[in-house]
Amino acid sequence: VSALLAALPIPDLTQHLPAILFYAFALLAVASAIAAATAPRIVHAAFGLMAAFLGVAGLYGLLGSDFLALTQIIVYVGGILILIVFGVLLTGRAKSALGLERQKGILPAVTAGTVLLLGLLLSLAGTDFHPKTELAEPPPTTADLGRAFLMPEQYLLPFELVSVFLLLALIGAAYLVRRRREPEPAPGAPAPPPAAEGRAP
Amino acid sequence: VTIGLAHYLAVGALLFCAGIVTVLARRNAVGVLIGLELILNAANLNLVAFDRFGPTPLRGTVFAIFVLAVAAAEAAVALAIVLNVFDTRDEIDVDEITSLKG
Numbered sequence: 001v002s003a004l005l006a007a008l009p010i011p012d013l014t015q016h017l018p019a020i021l022f023y024a025f026a027l028l029a030v031a032s033a034i035a036a037a038t039a040p041r042i043v044h045a046a047f048g049l050m051a052a053f054l055g056v057a058g059l060y061g062l063l064g065s066d067f068l069a070l071t072q073i074i075v076y077v078g079g080i081l082i083l084i085v086f087g088v089l090l091t092g093r094a095k096s097a098l099g100l101e102r103q104k105g106i107l108p109a110v111t112a113g114t115v116l117l118l119g120l121l122l123s124l125a126g127t128d129f130h131p132k133t134e135l136a137e138p139p140p141t142t143a144d145l146g147r148a149f150l151m152p153e154q155y156l157l158p159f160e161l162v163s164v165f166l167l168l169a170l171i172g173a174a175y176l177v178r179r180r181r182e183p184e185p186a187p188g189a190p191a192p193p194p195a196a197e198g199r200a201p
Numbered sequence: 202v203t204i205g206l207a208h209y210l211a212v213g214a215l216l217f218c219a220g221i222v223t224v225l226a227r228r229n230a231v232g233v234l235i236g237l238e239l240i241l242n243a244a245n246l247n248l249v250a251f252d253r254f255g256p257t258p259l260r261g262t263v264f265a266i267f268v269l270a271v272a273a274a275e276a277a278v279a280l281a282i283v284l285n286v287f288d289t290r291d292e293i294d295v296d297e298i299t300s301l302k303g
Contacts, residue, residue, distance in 0.1 A: 022204045026212045033219035033239050042229050049235050052216065056242050059212065062204075063253045065262050068269075072245075075269055080238060080276040087231045087280045091287045109225030113218040120214040129206050129254070140258045145266075148259050155263055162270045169274030176281035 022062055029055025037113075042088050046081065053077050064139030209250035216243035230283045230293040234276065241272045 013020065029052050036048030053076040060069035149159045216239055223236025245265045252261025287293050 019204050022208065026208075030212060030215045030219070033216050036235055036239060037219045037223040037226070042227075042232050042235075045223070045227075045232055045235050049238060052239060053242065056216070056246055059209065059246060060249055063209070063249050065249050065253070065265075068249060068262055068265055071266065071269060075273055076238070076242070079273060083276050083280050084231060084234060084238075087234070087283055090284055091229075091231060091293050093291075106226050109222050112225060113222035116221060117214060117218040120218070121211060124207055124210055124214065127207075139253065140262070144259060145262060148263060158267065162267055166270050166274050169278050173277040173281035176278070177284050 018062065022059070025055045025058035025062065027055075028052075029059065043085075046084050046088060049084070050077055050081050053081065067142040067145055206250055206254040210247060213243045213247040213250070216240075216246065228294045228296055230286070230295050230298075231280075233295060234279055234283070237279075238272065238276070241268060244268065 032048045032051030032055060034048075036045045036052060039045040039048055053072060057069045057072040057076075060066075060072055148154045150156055220236045220239030220243060223239060224233050225236075227233050227236065245268050248261040248265045248268070250261075252258065252265075255261065283293055286298060290298060292298065
């Protein structure tokens with residue numbers, strides 16, 4: 001079998017592997033982002049968003065940021081996407097949750113997006129970025145990143161601030177969605193109809 | 202084929218424009234949030250690409266991690282607001298929620 005395999009004209013793709021991986025992840029990210037933008041149903045858009053997150057995570061990995069790639073999967077796919085899916089679930093009774101999106105707004109939106117994209121790509125093509133010919137090999141590791149976050153002269157203060165900020169935002173979100181206590185019925189008033197029975201506590 | 206900075210920036214531009222189209226075209230407030238997440242991801246991809254190809258390693262990655270934390274806070278608060286609006290108005294169509302319009 002190995003002799004047969006050796007006889008087959010399989011091109012050696014090893015040196016092209018980074019480019020192949022890049023195009024695969026880029027295609028995944030961009031195609032799913034377009035799907036997220038155009039899917040008629042909001043749940044399908046959420047799944048497109050998930051695939052786009054995974055594609056971007058792969059690109060982070062190719063860029064040498066393995067920590068950020070894993071964080072992207074944990075925080076975005078595991079956290080933010082779950083929040084969005086719960087949002088879809090809890091607002092499923094709304095009229096706009098199903099069916100096609102706004103009819104009269106699609107054409108201007110796509111026009112604006114296309115014009116913006118053309119402008120960005122043109123300016124990209126016209127820019128010389130003077131990239132370093134030699135990349136930092138190997139890229140900074142997760143240990144370097146952790147040291148940068150814990151050095152007082154580097155990012156320790158922003159790191160602590162953002163943790164407090166995140167805590168405040170989560171407390172605020174929980175406060176916003178708390179269920180208000182129903183007002184006590186006035187004495188002598190008829191008992192309220194059991195309309196709220198359908199709601200889960 | 203060498204993959205350079207411009208390739209990553211082009212992918213970032215495509216993601217950004219997909220996000221802009223999503224934000225502009227969706228009526229559902231949750232759909233607008235999906236577009237916002239796409240935009241933040243595009244910006245993050247650009248940051249990490251500049252970090253890798255630029256002269257100062259780690260800086261872009263650190264910034265991207267802060268963007269990630271802020272995006273998490275943004276998603277939590279935005280969904281809380283959407284759920285609250287849905288509770289009071291029974292509607293999450295961003296065209297219909299015009300109470301604050303002067």
